[in-house]
Amino acid sequence: MTRVLLVDDDAELSAMLSEYLEQEGLSTHAVYDGEAGVREALSGRYDIAVLDVMMPRLNGVEALRQIRAHSRMPVLMLTARGDDIDRILGLELGADDYVPKPCSPRELVARLRAILRRGVVAEVQPAESERLSLGHLQLWPARLAAEWRGQPLSLTGAEFRLLEVLARQAGQVVSKAALSERGLGRPLARFDRSIDVHISSIRQKLGSTADGRAWIQTLRGQGYLLIKD
Template sequence: MKSILLIDDDTELCSLMQDYFAQQGFRIESVHDGRGGLARSLDGGFDLIILDVMLPVLDGFEVLRQLRKRSATPVIMLTARTAQPDRIAGLNAGADDYLPKPFGPEELLARIRAVLRRTGKPDAAPAQEVESGGVKLNPLTGEAWYLGEALEVTSIEFDILEILVRSSGRTVSRDELTAALYQRRSTPYERSLDVHISHLRKKLEREERTLIRTIRGVGYVFSPGCAEGA
């Protein structure tokens, strides 16, 4: 049974979600303030964390920033704020996905399952390590290296990089990436993918190397030749 930590100060919502997700085969534990949620999340043992932005003591952004210093546990953020900068702030802090309030439990369930599919250990034989342009990835452990040095990436950054590296030299469309990561189509105004790509570019930045190129209006391409020829 997958274990989920819900950090939200809405006790009624927490109770409803615990009942609903128990019926779906999940175990949910809830904490109602940011500091307590951070402490519990660092205890480990959770497959995923659902984190509200508006929390007493510590807000969700600060909880996530501190969590990411010590843990790569997948996080879905909940926010009643509709402004795009607030959502981007969550992604910048290391969230794997976000969901605006109010939401239907079915949509949250779909996103939880999508994140767990991406981050879960495979039951079949593990995928082989993949390497291109100085980037080496181990899909089984989620470890990444660039030019022989360990690369610190979040789970969703790893998945994006793996898709691009395995498609090295081929343009991967935004729709293809979004479908693989979130099991939904991209929208013209969705910025989450752009934010994650931007983070990856900064982490792969070395002199004049440009490994991930944007193909305007289409998607992205991993270009190992740009790195190797730099």
Template sequence: MSKLLLIEDDRALSDLLSEYLTSQGCDVEQAFDGLSGLRQATSNNYDVILLDVMLPHLDGFEVLKKIRLSHLTPIIMLTAKGDDFDRIFGLELGADDYLPKPFNHRELLARIHAISRRIEFVKQTEQHDQLLSSSHVTLNIAARKAAVNNHLLVLTGTEFSILQKLMSNIGDVVNKDALSQHVLGRRLAPFDRSIDMHVSNLRKKIAKYSDIQCIQTIRGSGYVFLAE
């Protein structure tokens, strides 16, 4: 069972989603404004947080930024339909995925299940001590830690999974659709920039401690982690 926090100020929609997700086996807690949502998110443990952008007292972006200061809980942003700025900005701030309103309840459940499967895979992987290393980047899969020149990186779960996928295939091109299915559990839709934004965030974090460009874009295909 996934324990979820739904932060949504539309009480009718929140109750509807909560009822549906509960009927599907999820344990759902609700918050109706940004401040109370932030308090709940940072004082309890959740498997996934569903976060609306337009919230009273504290908007979804501010809530996201403050959560990411201390928590790496997977976050799915609920954005306005067609608002590319909200989606891209949310991904830049550390959201794991987004879903534009209005959305199908079953699609939301599928996104939650995809993240839950990734979490379960991580738990299984943690049973084995496995290290991936190339030049200045080291990945401790068991501990879910990444370091660049011995400097610890603070990565979201999605960023770590992307880095793990690329480093597990050093020197080989991993296409964007394969990355999307691996880390988000879904095929990449046309004009979907989710993977691009996650890789961009990952590059920025690595660049803080190294001048070496280890993740190369292969135009029209995907990405490759360069061998030493």
């Protein structure tokens, strides 16, 4: 059974979400502050964590920073509705996705399963079943491993899947809707900026071409394009 760590100081909300997750077949354990969340996340007992941003003792952003220093376990952030700063910062620190509060349990489960599906697909494939090679870029989808210019490229799970989608269609424009469906495993929501933030992070990690362009180009109103090396 999938094991979910829920970190939120709202005990009533945590109880309601835990009950719903359990009914959906997700074993859930709740803690109520960031310090406890970090300890539990690094215990190795969980498959995924749900982390609220606003918490006492240690907020969710700092908790995520500490988790990412030691672990690549999937993390979904709960953020205040309309608070773009926390969402963007969380994604830049390596959150796999976010859900605005107040959220419906159904949406939370859907987002969790989308993240978990990406991990399961990677696990069931043979470790060296495929290498995607594109000039300076090497991708091993089964291991979520990447190299850029011969050096390991550190990517979150979401960043890897988005880059993989772009690499498979290098030189072609990929719409945000297609990136969301194929890279994040969910339909593109209105006003959802998570893809933009993930792409910005990937751009920074790839650097610039010899003529100073970003390797991933934005075509306004159309989508993104990965330049062929």
